[in-house]
Amino acid sequence: MRLNRYMAQAGVASRRHSEAMIVAGRVKLNGETVVSLATQVHPDSDVVTVDDRTLEVPADRKCYLLNKPAGYLTTLSDPFGRPTVASLIGDIPERVFPVGRLDRDSEGLLLLTNDGALGNKLMHPRFRCEKEYHVLVKGVPREDTLQRLREGVVLDGRTTAKAGVESIRRTESGAWLSIVLHEGRKRQIRRMCDTVGHPVMRLIRVRLGGLADGGLPAGKWRALTHGEIEELEPVGSMTG
Incomplete structure (x- = not known):
């Protein structure tokens, strides 16, 4: 396979x-620096390093869901x-990394995987992976304010993409x-709010x-089932 795909x-x-x-x-291939984008890699025999760190491609894809606390x-x-x-x-046995980010003060579901290609x-923005959040805001937004959020607001000179926004319930x-x-x-x-x-x-x-996993306690993780992992592929293929 091509070197960039392996990476x-x-x-x-x-x-x-x-x-x-x-x-x-x-990037080095078997100890030699390579600069050609056409370089081919044989995963079973070649050794690839980036900044002197040896790369490993997982033979078995693993995915986990973590309920991140604030x-x-x-x-x-x-x-x-x-x-x-x-x-x-x-205590997760594989070497995994987070897919995307949640702010330090944010909570909820975070995907972890050992599959760099899937991550x-x-x-990638063009795959439009849909994410839903429950958000407690100060004050009670009027319907016209909710519509502004749905249609998009300007951040850093660019209007945000259309969003699904609904009121769930009021608090004190x-x-x-x-x-x-x-x-x-x-x-x-x-920033939108x-x-x-x-x-x-x-x-x-x-x-x-x-x-979605409303029963996963804060600070705990679980492995995704084979079916859930397979479902990630169509999600990752959405465009629009």
């Missing part, structure tokens, strides 16, 4: 970003010693909303594609 399957980066790393001279970074290490999801998944596919200090996104800009929901004057007080991801 993507190992979870290094997308194929395009892998190509940039090859051209930059950061207060944890969606990363496997942090130079400042802050809590990360790595401390919650130490890159689900994170605000309201719970269901917000469904097909894109994933940095802190997007928090700030824009319309209803700051987020709590944010929980409750669905990722077809995956």
Whole structure:
């Protein structure tokens, strides 16, 4: 297989970003630096390193679902010693990585996998992996405000994609909303709600594609079934 495809399957980066790393001279094949994008790899016999780190492509795809509590970074290490999801998944036997991110203050479902190709596919904007959040906002948004969120608001000079937004219930200090996104800009929901004057007080991801698990306790994980893993492929193939 081509070198960039091998790198993507190992979870290094997308194929395009892998190509940039090859051209930059950061990749070695059997100890020799390669810069040709046409380089072929034989996974059973060749050794590929990036920045002197040996790559491994998983022979058996594994996926897990974690219910991330607030207060944890969606990363496997942090130079400042802050809590990360790595401390919650130490007993997962495979070496896995998070697919996408949840802000430190956000909660809910986070997919982890050892399959770099699947991870890159689900994170790529053109595959439009649908994500649903339950969001507690300050105050009670009017219907016209909800419609603004549905149609899109301007963030960083660009209008957000259309979203599914519905009111779930009121509380003493605000309201719970269901917000469904097909894109994933940095802190997007928090910024959208700030824009319309209803700051987020709590944010929980409750669905990722077809995956939902309301019975998974905070801080716990479970392995996906074979059927659930297979369902991720059609989710990752959606376009629009």
